[in-house]
Amino acid sequence: MKLWLHLRRWWRSFGQHRVVKDDIDDELHFHMEMRTAENVASGMSPDQAAREARKRFGNFQSVREECRDTRGASFGETIIQDVRFGARMLRKKPGFTAIAILTLTLGIGANTAIFSFINAILLRSLPYDEPDRIVQIWERDMRGTSINTSPRNFVDFRTEARSFQGLAVYRPVFWVFPGIQEPERVQGLRASPALFSVLRANPILGRIPTAEEDALDHDTVMVLSHRLWQRHFGGRTNIIGSTLTLEGSTTFTVIGVMPPGFNFPNPQTEFWMPTAFRSRHLKDSARAVRGHEMIGRLATGVPIEQARAEMDSIVQRIVKQFPNTDQIAGAKVIPLHEEITGNFQPTLLILFGAVGLVLLIACANVANLLLVRSVTRQKEMAIRSALGASRIRIIRQLLAESVLLSLAGGIAGVLLAFWLTHLLVTLAPSNVPRLAEIRVDRVALVFTFAVSLLTGIFSGLFPAIHASKVDLLGTLNDGGKGSSGGLRSQRARSILVIAQIAVALVLLVGAGLLVKSLVRLQSVDLGFDPKGLYFADVDTKCDFPVQLKQRIEALSGDYSAGLVILPPCPARKFFSSISFAVERPPVPGDSLYAMRNDVSTSYFKTMGIPLLKGRIFTEEDPQREMVINDTLARRYFPNEDPIGKRIVFEGGTISNLCTIVGIVRSVRQTSPAKPAAPEFFRRIGCPLSMTLVVRSHSDLKTVSTAIRREARLVDSTLAVGEIKSAEMNLARTLAEQKFRMTLLSGLALTALLLAAIGIYGILAYAVTQRTHEIGIRMALGAPRSNVLWLVFRQGMKLAIIGVGLGVIAALGLSRFMTSFLFEVTPTDPLTFFGIALLLFTIASIACWLPARRATKVDPMVALRCE
């Protein structure tokens, strides 16, 4: 209450102190005038009246001063004084100031950069109207995994669900655009026209598809992204209404162009077309034919829980009605923002925590510097106190200095952050959501300002309170160096250094665990040799990939080639498993799942996947024979020979039974971090999209040129997509881990550096303070090794305590990283031991330097200087 009153007064007086002063004068003069007037009224002469009034009033000047004092009227002014003096003190000690500002710049700059990520990805809302009402909707299988939906189910959702203003499904498509110079394979989206109303997105040119264009033969209209429009059509406005023949046969009409920022569902998507469902997809038997993602906009006033419950009940109705065709458990309704950013959130939070710790260490370093200075400034503080400065006033003055420091650090930090953010965006893996939106914006600047202010107060408060406890007598009387104060501050500084070391250890352990995980990941046996292996997405006209494959195989040199639907290791969002049954006495509750993949016969040879048993299907096989991997064999046929077993798939009938003819070695399909899943392979038919796999000793450029040249020879209107080496794909898969590891390591090393500076600083200062004592010891004949050990021990004691506390803290905190670790436990003893050793090594270097200087003390000089 009282504090509140004070704050209110301060606030009121701040910046308008002159007004307050005038008010006081006004009030007092009013009194005098009234008294004078009354005196005149009672018959005095004006002169006499004024004199009498003055006399009755007493000492005008001292009353005025006292009023102002109570009022704290000059608060604003004294702040300005404090700041001005603070600035001068900082200018006078450029070395100190530079180190402090540099430290703070590092801390604040790194914080701003990481915050910019968090701000852009997590905090800023999506660039749509009322974005928090947009949801992503999944179906969910028995294991709770998100799976996408089928056109047939979507139609039910659309007609039955009342919780949504609109629902839309979409799936990616690829078309080869003729391009200005050469054909380019471009990714786009087939989507319900409702997509645009769900997102409330409008074109900058032309129109968006109408509901009627959601029908067969009407779905040949196309909306272009701003980028594609610029790149392929030179930004011509007369493009609207013109027709476009793609891949030699299909004709589309361009109806609109979207604004530059519109990139749903990802930045790779460059055109949008309505999706028409074929009648066979709308049969009840096609309920399991999935492949569509779904979004919706919640109806006004409908909470997300209600939508979730409604979708769940619709799914359950469908499952009850069609138990043989679809086996799903329910639905998931997730805010779109969460869906897009959810995966990346833990990484950001860990980084934010780490960068916060670095700032803490930086604060501790600055606090340490300020403490040292407060010892040398004891005399100044004592004089101020003797002249009547209250403790609050002294604290305020010192705080003004530290806040000035941190604001300077903040300004430099912002500059650093601009650069750092740019660097991080370049380093960041391309699957970081909303990457293009990341920048240091106004929110980040406000954040930086607040952080700087807090940093200044945080690093300055403790030293300021410390310095305000002046030992008046000892300091003012001559010769008093206030040794007791020095000791007191030494202890405070020791605590800070211990804390720094502990925090640095925590960060280093975190980084160490990530490094070890990544090393493990990179040395994992994938089941195939990624070296000399290349992937190219090829288009879907069936004979094109087959002919291309044959041409590549026929190339002179060491080329081999194969075709596959799902190549391993570019991390895909979905690997939908399909359930199947073995033709044998059914085991109750025995549900079998495996990944289905179609490949060409040559795929295994090209990939280098060895056949373990049996044979591989032939090119002529009508998809009745299949090869399984040994994971599937081990899991589902533990005690029998799978060769010759017949299998039926979910939704299939006895008439399409498949026979297992061979077993191949397992490959890590989804990511190096995930063990191989059960998988079976059939001969590839004519799927929507497939990947050409090429093995060659030549480099990427040579291989790309060869593939593109052969592709043109097969069909000049078609093109292959981006050609990537398997190693590039792997790197992309590991990019997020690598990004996380690089950043955390960078932060941890910064922390280590700052902690080392901290321990060095405290010892170096201790040596100068103990010069006299060391001189006496040496005069008495102490050997240099003794002196060296004396100082070294003092520092290492702090290091040992700090490492001890850090290990305890790290043991407690590292489990938060479990989800980021691969084949490393969060309490990995080797990492802990290694990091502790690293810290000890760095600490001993930091201790050794000042210790060695102590041995160079000249006893004569040291003794004389006192």
Next chain:
Amino acid sequence: MPTTKAELLQGTLDLLILTTLQADPLHGYGIAQKLQQRSDDVLVVEEGSLYPALYRMEEKGWIDAEWGKSENNRRAKFYSLTRSGRKQLKEETAIWERVCRAITLVLQTA
């Protein structure tokens, strides 16, 4: 009682000021006038010393100040009692009465 002479004097002045403000808001000059009238011209304080006391009490939250127009239409600052001021007045009055009774008692028995 650890009260010093100065505190006693100060406390008395505060009490007197609070009393004058009981009815209506007044400006500083008004308070001085009222004090003088009420005490039949016996109590004459140095009028200047009123103001630091007023500011101090405002700081403590016992009184509130607001700028307004005086009777002769000049800008003047009016003080009024706050709730905590009324409480303070009640307490101080009680103490004062007790002290007076004690003194009277002592004088009578002497």
Next chain:
Amino acid sequence: MQTTIPLIQLNNIEKVFLTDEVETHALSGIELEIRHGDYVSISGPSGCGKSTLLSILGLLDSPTRGSYELRGEPIEHLDYAQRARVRNREIGFIFQSFNLIGDLTVQENIELPLTYRGLTAAERKERVDETLTKVGMTARAKHYPAQLSGGQQQRVAVARALGGRPSILLADEPTGSLDSKNGEAVMALLRELHAEGATICLVTHDERYARDAQRTVHLFDGRIVTNKPALQPGAE
């Protein structure tokens, strides 16, 4: 009415330092009265308790026992902030080692105690100019202490003490760090101030300067041995 109350009244002041469980009596049984306009000197050999007494007078330290009244008000119960306030308003310090703040100019040093009160910048400037003129240092207003001679620094220190218009000037060996010529100049300045009505309490071990005072107090082993009107130089 104020003439009846002494500016400073010390009654039976005792100061005990506790060091390693040994009690050292720095002062005992000190009775001292200083009135407005007095010029009192406190002298005695080193270690006699002069500086401790001055620290107590200046509210830099509190007595272990005894009472100290300033203008009739006891000061024992004052808290840290109130003491700072009293020091700021009532007491002007002059130290042996000047104790000017090296990072402030002459002008700012003098202004310093004034910034701890509610004075406007204009009023502060006026006071600073006034006191600078009084000590004859106007020309050096923008200098830093390190650019001044010892005598000049002490004159600035005197100016700083005066700027706050204190009730009393406490001077602790003001000539201790000065050569005799500069020392004499500072003492002359104090005499002049006294003639203008300032109350001064001077601690010195120099008998010559002690005689400047109207009254000399001799301390020995923490006790007052004599407290008598000084023999004025011309009055012998």
